[in-house]
Amino acid sequence: MKSTPETLIRTGSRIAAVRAVGERGVLAELDTPEDVLALTELLKRTPFTGQREVVPAAETVLITAESPTAMLRITSQLGKLTIPPHRQVGRKLVEIDTVYNGEDLRDVAELAGISVEAVVAAHTGQLWTVAFTGFVPGFGYMRGENDILTVPRRPSPRTNVGAGSVALGGSYTGVYPRQSPGGWQIIGHTGCVMWDSGRAEPALVSPGTGVRYKAVRDTVVVQLPAVQEAVSHGHGLRVRRSLPLTLVQDLGRPGNAAIGVSRSGALDQGSLRRANRLVGNMEGAPALEIVDGGLTVQAVGEQIVAIAGAPAGIRISSETTSRPATVATPFVLMDGETLTMSAPSAGVRSYLAVRGGFVAEEVLGSCSADTLSGLGPKPLTVGDFLAVGPPPAQAVGLPETQPDFPAGDVVELELGPGPRQDWFSAQALKSLFDQVWTVTNDSNRIGMRLAGTPLERVQHGELPSEGTICGVIQVPPTGQPVVFLSDHPVTGGYPVIAVVTPKDLDKAAQTPAGGRVRFRHAPSITESTF
Structure with missing residues (x-):
């Protein structure tokens, strides 16, 4: 019999189960690894309307959607889907x-x-x-x-x-x-x-x-890709002082989870957008994400700057003068003047945008610094020069009103359902909402770690790795939840009990270590769903 370039792996089959992942995700459980690959390939060839990402894992495929409505439609269609045979057609x-x-x-x-x-x-x-x-x-x-x-x-x-x-x-x-x-x-x-x-x-x-x-017998050495040298002169800002977690961020690099790359990007995307609008940039232009203030930069050439997010104190100084500046309002930084930010009075993260946006190397279409993978620019250090791009055609914006930021009060975050609620007791699901959780000091851009009364599992085996999204709440064996943020791994092996709704992720990003969090059901979710 004449051979063909196609190899039949498995006959068509059905999805074993479908589980909700918050408002905009759905987890399809499959019977075999071949089915995982077959469904992944099918959804790449013929995506659902409103489909965003497809993330294969050990025994599941995670599909994310552009809206809750699209997710409901995709969930319904998945339940009726027959997976065609997985064929290896000229595979790599x-x-x-x-x-x-x-x-x-x-x-x-x-x-x-x-x-x-x-x-x-x-x-x-x-x-x-x-x-x-x-x-x-x-x-x-x-x-x-x-x-x-x-x-x-x-x-x-x-x-x-x-x-x-x-x-x-x-x-x-x-x-x-x-x-x-x-x-x-x-x-x-x-x-x-x-x-x-x-x-x-x-x-x-x-x-x-x-x-x-x-x-092979030869000694091997990994020749890592060369790192592009940063621009060290021109029109921009020179760093005179910086705390360790000042990073270049934009709106991230969505769409790459299947190759192991998380979205990353600004944790508080609303504040980054606001800062860029104020100076006339496109909303996703690269800006600085500053944790707890502590930044001093000096203008090289005249700059138009704005700061949004956590309300830090701002002072502009030269050899002869000193004046304050206001958050959420554009202002001019003259050549040679320095801008100094103090710790914010509430919240955690401030965003500094400059007209023209910062120039940085793009990786997969984004300049964001991903602290988990190491992609993107390194954290700022003293002496770094931040080049600025050409000014945009859009005019400088008017001052904007900022949302309230956490300042000692309990922060309420809305939750949608998680795919592995059945791993937890009814009391654990109730306890998730009934208690006030404390944000621990080891929280970071990868995840917000919480401390409280541990959540009891009813299943204690090892969960095969599954796709994750920003906002999922994983619960390790300690019973203490972790809310995944922008730099989270794209797959994880701890059960997800619930998911923070997209609209509340900015609030989570601004909750400081030592802050307190209470969860409540999203208005569209009934308590019986949990």
Whole structure:
């Protein structure tokens, strides 16, 4: 029989279950990894009306929608959908040269009950398929053709795993794209660059990619992509003082979750938009996100500036004069003058926009600094120069009214349903809403960590990784919730009990450490939904 370029993997099947993820997401549960890939490919070829992102994971596919109405329509259509056979049509194949000299190679052999040589033979002797991505950009969770190398993760994760480390974790293998913490068993190293934002396709592998590992004896060194040098002169602002978390942000890079890249962007998007409108920029122009004030910049050339968000004190100084400036009002910063911001009287994050917007290297269409993945500009340091682009055609805006910011009061956040409420007791669901939670000091752009009476689980097994969105509330075994914010990982392995509504994410971003939070049901959600 003549062969064809198509390989039938599985006959058509149905979605096992559909679960709501807040107001704008839905989680489709599938029976097999092949079904996950088949549904992912189907939704890429023929997307639903109003569909935004498709995020495959271990046993699920997360679909996000542009509106609650679109989500309800997609949910209804998913329930009737028959998944066609998954066909590999000219799929991408990648060969990864690997030196099998990993720190955990002998431990893996012992765990698998085979020799070191047999581990290498098993790893190189089968075709691996990328099931999904996550953790950091370019990291693919690869499934093999057998379970010979299914081994547990390390009991204690390493704080530093080198770029190019080839590792095993559970039934998956993968390559660490950059230096990061990690708990997988390291069996070797490769010089392959798994992520390069300068390539047309930054990720070397993506869901559905076939991977073969090839044993080599040469020492390998990962040649990481060159970092573009920052502009050091011209028209802009010079940093004279900065706290560690002053970052360049815009509206983020949505649409890349399938390759392991979160949206990122300003945590309080309403305030970033407001600051840009005030100076006449497009609302998504790159601006500065400033945590707790503490910033001093000096104008190089005349600038028109505005600050929105947390109401910090603003003072403009020169060698001979000093004057205050007002939040949410545009003002002029003359050549050589310095602008100093004090800590805000309420809220956490302020946004500084300059007419023309800051010039920074784009990664996947955005200049945002992603603190989890390392994409985008580094945090500001003393001496940095921030170049400014040409002035826009739009006129400078009028002063705007700002919303109220948390100042010691309990912040109320509305919640929609989470996909894994059935992992929790009825008392835990009630406790989520009945108590006041405290924001802990280890909160950051990745997540807002809360402390209170722990939420009791009724299921205690390990949940396979699932897609996440901004606002999901994951509950680790400690029972203390974590609200995912802009730099969250695109997949996670803790159950999601509920989701903060999109309109309240700006309020969450402005709640300081030590602040108090109370949850309530979104008006469109009845208590019986939880």
